[in-house]
Amino acid sequence: LVRPAWSSSISSNPLEIVLPCGSKKVLEGIMKKFFVAIMLSLLAVSFVAATDLTISGSIGQNVSVDFTDGLIAINVLGDGTGTLNGSASGFDNAAALKVISNRKKWTITFHSGNAGTLKSESLTPIPYKLHVTPVDADFATATFTNPLSAGVSLATDKTFQATADGRTKKTGGTLNVSVSVDAIGDDVFLWDAQSTYSDTVTITIAADL
């Protein structure tokens, strides 16, 4: 075995090739083929990398409700004529329910802890109506199904639905929530002047498909 003249040029390569004497021509032929094979391989690698680059992202669902002040305090006239008209809207107080959603369709459910009545221990409960009105500027293109616009009893759960385009701005959209009490019949006993009546309404939001 002899080392060929070009052997020094590859001696630093971890791959040292040692061939029998007189086989230089054969070696050159092998090396050319080897070189071409590497070039083709590199081309092939470059081609695959360029076409297989995929960038994808997903956005998580974000729907929520919140109150600035989760309390509605109303004055009910003791003579049984209903809610005191303390404001132009006819309601003494209202709460602003902020809705944040990055889903087009969502449903808010209102559930009363006292089946739509304000209670005070064993006294006759006061039935009330819940009103929900979206602020138009916050939901310019949204479509709603809203049976609560004119006020409705929460004797059973009631829903407010965004059926299309219900996505909000980052800061959310506002639903005005208020409460009213209707007048009672002449033969119905008055509500007690010395008691505080109350109810808790649980509000949930869920994204719809």
Add this chain to the structure above:
Amino acid sequence: MTIAGTVSPVFGADELKSLNVKAQVSPVFSVNMVEPDTFNIVGANGKLIPSKQIGSPVIVSNYTSWKISVDSSYETSATQGRLKLDDATYIPYTFALKDGDAVVVSSFLTPSAAQSITTKNGKSFDLFFYFDSEDATVWPQGIYQDTVTLSISTD
């Protein structure tokens, strides 16, 4: 090569809220009675009529416990009032404030037993005056009158 990113959902922490609704009921407490017309106190037999329904006071109250009392301007005792013609001429009477057949008050300035909350249109009572129809006095012609005060109070 795939590069993928996700944004974590914010879901659950704010999806449920509670709204507290509280109501205060303003007090209502009133008594009203239509002013009675002048009536003829002497019957066809020339004697005083035995009784007269003076009126039907109506009390509207959303207090759970209240009382009513009656006063006269010219009473001579706890149970006897008088209709006055002049400073020397009076027709005596007794009275009863009734709830149906039950007497609620029959003594001046003596509060009734505790009454309960009323309906929206109120609780109606009947005020009767009773005269001595056996009295043989010949009463001078004129208009006899008294002022009766109905008062209600809470416990």
